[in-house]
Amino acid sequence: MKVIEFKNVSYGCGEGNLLTDVSFGIQKGSFTALAGENGAGKSTLCRLAAALLRPVSGEVISNGLSTSKEKTARFAAFTGFLFQNPDRQICRSTVREEMAFGLKYTALGGREAELALSETIEEFGFAPEREIFSMTRGERQMLALASVLVRKPEILVADEPTSGLDARQYAVAAEKLKEARRRGATVLMVTHDMELAEETADEMLVVAGGRITAHAPVEEIFSDRALMKRSSLRQTEIREIAALLGGDFAKAASAYEMAEIIKNKRKRMVA
Amino acid sequence: MIRIENLSFIYEGSEKKALSSLSLHIPKGSFAGVTGASCSGKSTLLRAVAGIVPHFMRGRFFGAVKVNGVDTLDTSPQKLAATVGFLGEDIESQMICETVEEEILFGLENFAVPHGEIEGRIERVMEMFSLAPLRKRKISSLSGGQRQKTALAAVIALSPQLLILDNPSAELDPVATESLYEALSALNSRGVTIVTAEQKPGILCRFATHMTVMSEGRAVLNGSAQQVMDETELLRSAGVMLPRRAELSGRLAAEGLYRGGTPLNIPSAAEMIRGMAQ
Numbered sequence: 001m002k003v004i005e006f007k008n009v010s011y012g013c014g015e016g017n018l019l020t021d022v023s024f025g026i027q028k029g030s031f032t033a034l035a036g037e038n039g040a041g042k043s044t045l046c047r048l049a050a051a052l053l054r055p056v057s058g059e060v061i062s063n064g065l066s067t068s069k070e071k072t073a074r075f076a077a078f079t080g081f082l083f084q085n086p087d088r089q090i091c092r093s094t095v096r097e098e099m100a101f102g103l104k105y106t107a108l109g110g111r112e113a114e115l116a117l118s119e120t121i122e123e124f125g126f127a128p129e130r131e132i133f134s135m136t137r138g139e140r141q142m143l144a145l146a147s148v149l150v151r152k153p154e155i156l157v158a159d160e161p162t163s164g165l166d167a168r169q170y171a172v173a174a175e176k177l178k179e180a181r182r183r184g185a186t187v188l189m190v191t192h193d194m195e196l197a198e199e200t201a202d203e204m205l206v207v208a209g210g211r212i213t214a215h216a217p218v219e220e221i222f223s224d225r226a227l228m229k230r231s232s233l234r235q236t237e238i239r240e241i242a243a244l245l246g247g248d249f250a251k252a253a254s255a256y257e258m259a260e261i262i263k264n265k266r267k268r269m270v271a
Numbered sequence: 272m273i274r275i276e277n278l279s280f281i282y283e284g285s286e287k288k289a290l291s292s293l294s295l296h297i298p299k300g301s302f303a304g305v306t307g308a309s310c311s312g313k314s315t316l317l318r319a320v321a322g323i324v325p326h327f328m329r330g331r332f333f334g335a336v337k338v339n340g341v342d343t344l345d346t347s348p349q350k351l352a353a354t355v356g357f358l359g360e361d362i363e364s365q366m367i368c369e370t371v372e373e374e375i376l377f378g379l380e381n382f383a384v385p386h387g388e389i390e391g392r393i394e395r396v397m398e399m400f401s402l403a404p405l406r407k408r409k410i411s412s413l414s415g416g417q418r419q420k421t422a423l424a425a426v427i428a429l430s431p432q433l434l435i436l437d438n439p440s441a442e443l444d445p446v447a448t449e450s451l452y453e454a455l456s457a458l459n460s461r462g463v464t465i466v467t468a469e470q471k472p473g474i475l476c477r478f479a480t481h482m483t484v485m486s487e488g489r490a491v492l493n494g495s496a497q498q499v500m501d502e503t504e505l506l507r508s509a510g511v512m513l514p515r516r517a518e519l520s521g522r523l524a525a526e527g528l529y530r531g532g533t534p535l536n537i538p539s540a541a542e543m544i545r546g547m548a549q
Contacts, residue, residue, distance in 0.1 A: 036444075038416025039414045039416060084442065137361070137438070138470070160415075165309070166309045167308065167510050169309055170512055232444050232445065238515055241519070244541040256522070258523075262523070262547050262548050263526070266547075
C-alpha cells in the first residue's frame with residue numbers, strides 16, 4: 001500500500017520550476033533515501049510530502065488524503081518533519097519545553113505523552129532543563145530529531161538528519177531512524193551520506209534538476225555507476241575501493257567482505 | 272601566523288570551559304584541519320582566532336591568541352577582517368543581502384576593493400562554486416547547499432591571507448565538497464593559510480598539512496595528517512567519526528593481515544589491499 005504518492009507534481013515559486021512532473025509512490029513501512037546534488041529539489045520534495053508546500057500542479061497524496069484539499073495540521077498529526085537546519089525548527093528555550101511542544105499536537109494522551117517525553121530525553125542523553133542557546137549545532141540537530149521522534153509519527157520526513165553530527169551522535173541518530181522504521185513508520189530521508197543510506201534504507205529516490213531520475217532498491221542504484229556519477233552521488237568508500245581494485249574485489253560492499261576475499265586469495269596462494 | 276598560548280575560555284552564562292589551557296602554533300602557509308566531537312571546542316577555537324571570541328561572543332578569556340604577531344585582544348574583529356576571512360557554522364546569520372550577487376558584492380565594496388577588480392573577483396568565485404546560473408537568484412529561494420556555496424564564495428572573494436572555515440562542507444553534496452577542498456588546496460598553494468574544522472576527518476586528512484584533534488576544550492592530538500589518522504583508538508575515544516577506509520585498515524590489522532598506517536585516500540586504500548593480496 002502506498003502511503004505517500006506524488007502524481008505529476010510540479011512546484012515553483014517565481015524563479016522557474018524547482019520540481020517538474022514528479023511521480024512516484026512510497027510503500028507503507030518502507031525506508032526511502034532521497035539523494036541528489038545541491039539544489040536538485042530534495043528539500044522541496046520533502047516539504048511537499050509533509051504538506052508544508054502545495055503543488056502548483058499535480059497532486060500529493062499522504063495517508064489517502066490530498067495535501068491540496070486538507071490543512072497542514074491534518075497531516076502534522078501523523079507526519080514528523082525534521083528540517084535541514086535545526087534552527088528553523090526549534091522555537092522554545094529548554095530541551096524539555098522544545099520536546100513537549102510538538103507532543104501537544106499528537107494523539108498521545110497525558111500520561112502516555114509524559115512517558116514518551118521522559119523516555120526520549122533519557123535515550124538521547126539530554127539534560128531536560130538545558131538552555132538551547134548553549135547547545136552546539138550538532139546538539140541542536142539531535143534535539144530537533146528527538147522532538148520529532150517523541151511524537152512517534154507514522155510518516156517521518158527527515159532532511160539530512162545526520163549532517164554535522166559527531167560519531168556518537170551519528171550512531172544514536174542512525175539507530176533511532178532504524179527504530180522508527182521497526183516501529184512501523186514510513187521514512188523518507190534526504191542524505192548525501194551513502195554509508196547511511198546503505199545502512200538504513202531499502203529504496204533510493206534520485207533527483208536531478210527537479211526531476212526524478214531513478215527510484216529503485218539501494219543496491220540497484222549503487223550498482224549503476226553511470227547514474228551515480230551523473231547525479232553527483234558518490235559510492236560508499238568500500239565500494240569505491242572495490243571498484244578501483246576490480247576482479248574478485250569488485251563486488252565487496254563491506255570491510256568484512258573485503259577481508260574475506262583477501263584471506264581466500266592468500267589461502268589459494270599458499271595452496 | 273597563528274600562535275595560541277595557554278588559552279582558556281568560558282562563555283558568558285556558562286560554567287564550563289569551552290577551551291582549556293590550549294596552546295597551538297599554526298605556521299604561515301599551512302592547511303590546518305581541526306576535528307573533534309560536538310562540544311569539543313572546535314568552533315570556539317576558530318572564533319578565537321578570528322577575534323569573534325571574546326569581542327562578539329563574550330566570556331572569561333585567559334591566555335593569548337596572536338595572529339600575524341598581533342594579540343587579538345588588542346585589536347578588533349573589524350581590523351582582523353582585513354586579512355582574516357571567517358565563515359562560521361551558522362551561515363544564515365552571516366548572510367545579509369537579497370541576491371547571490373549582492374551578497375558577494377557586499378564584502379568587496381565594504382573592503383573598498385577597486386571597482387575595476389570587483390567583476391573579476393565575482394566571476395572567479397562564481398566559477399569556483401558553479402554559482403553563475405544563480406547569480407541573480409534571491410538567497411531566500413536557494414537550497415541549503417547553494418546558500419553554503421554563496422557564503423563561501425563571499426568570504427573567498429575577499430582574498431584573505433588567512434581563511435577560517437567552520438564545518439564548510441556540512442550542507443554540500445559530495446561533488447561540491449570535493450570542489451571546495453580542491454579550491455582551498457589551490458588557494459593554499461598560492462600562500463593562503465587555511466584553518467578548517469570538520470566533524471568528519473575523512474576529507475580533511477586528504478588535504479591538510481597539519482591536523483589537530485580537540486576533546487573537552489583541549490588539543491589532544493597534533494601532527495601531520497598521517498600521524499593523526501594513525502591514532503585510531505584516540506580518535507575513536509575523542510568521538511571522531513573515522514572514514515570507512517580507516518575501519519577497513521583497522522579490521523585488516525586486527526586479523527593480522529596489515530601492519531601499515533591508515534590510508535589517507537581511496538587510491539592508497541586500494542594499494543594497501545593490492546599489497547596484501549599479492
